[in-house]
Amino acid sequence: MPNIASNPSATTVAFTAPRQLSDQNSQGSELGASATDLISFYGATPVAQQSAGMNAVFNTASLDNGTLTKYQVTASVASVAATTTLETTSTVTGLSVGEVIAVNKPAAQAGLGIAGYRVSAANTMGINYTNISSGAITPTSTDAYDVISVSLNYVTSAALTPAAVPATPAGSEQIFSVPGAALGTFPIVNKPTNQAGLGITNVRVTAQDQVAITFLNNSSGAITPTAAESYSFAFLPTLQNSDRMLAYKFTPVTTSVLATTTTDQTTAVVGLLADDIIGGVSKPSYQAGIGISGYRVSAAGQIGITYISQSSGAVTTTLESYGITVARRIAKSPFVVTSQALVPVSVAAGTTAEQTFTVNLLNASTSVLVSKPSFTPGLHVVGARVSAASTLAITYQNSQTTAVIPPAETYVIAAVPLQGPGAVTTAGSTTNSIAVGFNGGDASNNAIIKALNTLGLYNNV
Secondary structure, X not given: OOOHHHOOOOOOOOOOOOXXXXXXXXXXXXXXXXXXXXXXXXXXXXXXXXXXXXXXXXHOOOOOOXXXXXXXXXXXXXXXXXXXXXXXXXXXXXXXXXXXXXXXXXXXXXXXXXXXXXXXXXXXXXXXXXXXXXXXXXXXXXXXXXXXXXXXXXXXXXEEOOOOEOOOOOEEEEEEEOOXXXXXXXXXXXXXXXXXXXXXXXXXXXXXXXXXXXEEEOOOOOEOXXXXXEEEEXXXXXXXXXXXXXEEEEOOOOOEEOOOOEXXXXXXXXXXXXXXXXXXXXXXOOOOOEEEEEEEEEEOOEEEEEEEEOOOOOEEOOOOOEEEEEXXXXXXXXXXXXXXXXXXOOEOOOEEEEEEEEOOOOOOOOEEEEEOOOOOOOEEEEEEEEEEOXXXXXXXXXXXXXXXXXXXXXXXXXXXXXXXXXXXXXXXXXXXXXXXXXXXXXXXXXXXXXXXXXXXXXXXX
């Protein structure tokens, strides 16, 4: 049989109807005899079917709605010894076992960084600090951390058995198969246990269902991560602006309400807009003789609550975390994935250095995550934050004995535009937060569009 593709001659024949890709077979029609057959339309490059990525999307319950929550907490701190790592745990009321979290430290400290985080128990966050310096460092005790949590139904797990992580050049990048990893999404990973001297400083999606994890080794010898541990992942695309209802937790200062009267108290809640509507306020405990008779946004970033007393004497409100629902006129995306070329400068040997870059989509008091697109031996990303409007700050750790210039490359950046509500600064074990639901169809819709675009059936994406 002649090779049809090599025949340069072609004859155009006029027909009165299009050709059907079917012979009216009672069993239907297939394009391709197997998953490896290459298929395309409209001149696109032929590709194998996209079933692996699509199955992973649907198998992770992504058609369900999810919840993204930003907690703001003053974390527990302890002295981190030189050239090692230390995990400290803090109460974060609302965290559930199985959720995936990420953390922003609000200010850099020379020699100190973060090399991992996890939900270690219900309502408990673990932060794994790395200290590359020659002396002990204690994290600033008044820092208000941003903790980003992804609800359990958007979490996928994979049992990983990493290879030994060398002490020279103090780390390694290792590639793993993780069903559900999708190009175009932002990856977050939590290791289920803590190991002294070991940390995770970067994760990136290298191919469909494949991730690369950068392990840090702050010790004098190789460390082998525990075998067959179930790591938790979240792979989030840019989420659609679908939910105008936000749920806040905030802690108003205590106030004394005089007998048989009302008292109006205002409390700062970062992120409240002047035209937001308070749908309801929930005081978590009952107090005899006192109640809430009204609430409103008194000004941008301020909530006013009117207390009423039916008591014969003054009553002081309990220090506790209130819940409020807020209706917003215009919904915003709670998670935006983008990429930008960054040009870092030299990082001195044996220390950390924070460097800033202009990223216009970042707003003050929001959170940010970064994924470095390559592994640079001995260099680790141990912190990221929004240090000012349109300003991304990245903390690099150089574990080498000589200075290292991180390569100029295009980072994947995830902006979390949830503003506020501000951390608790008074005494009491309370946690402030802001939560928003997102449309569960986003991930599957994006995967479908990507597959159709790759085949040439959906253009201009």
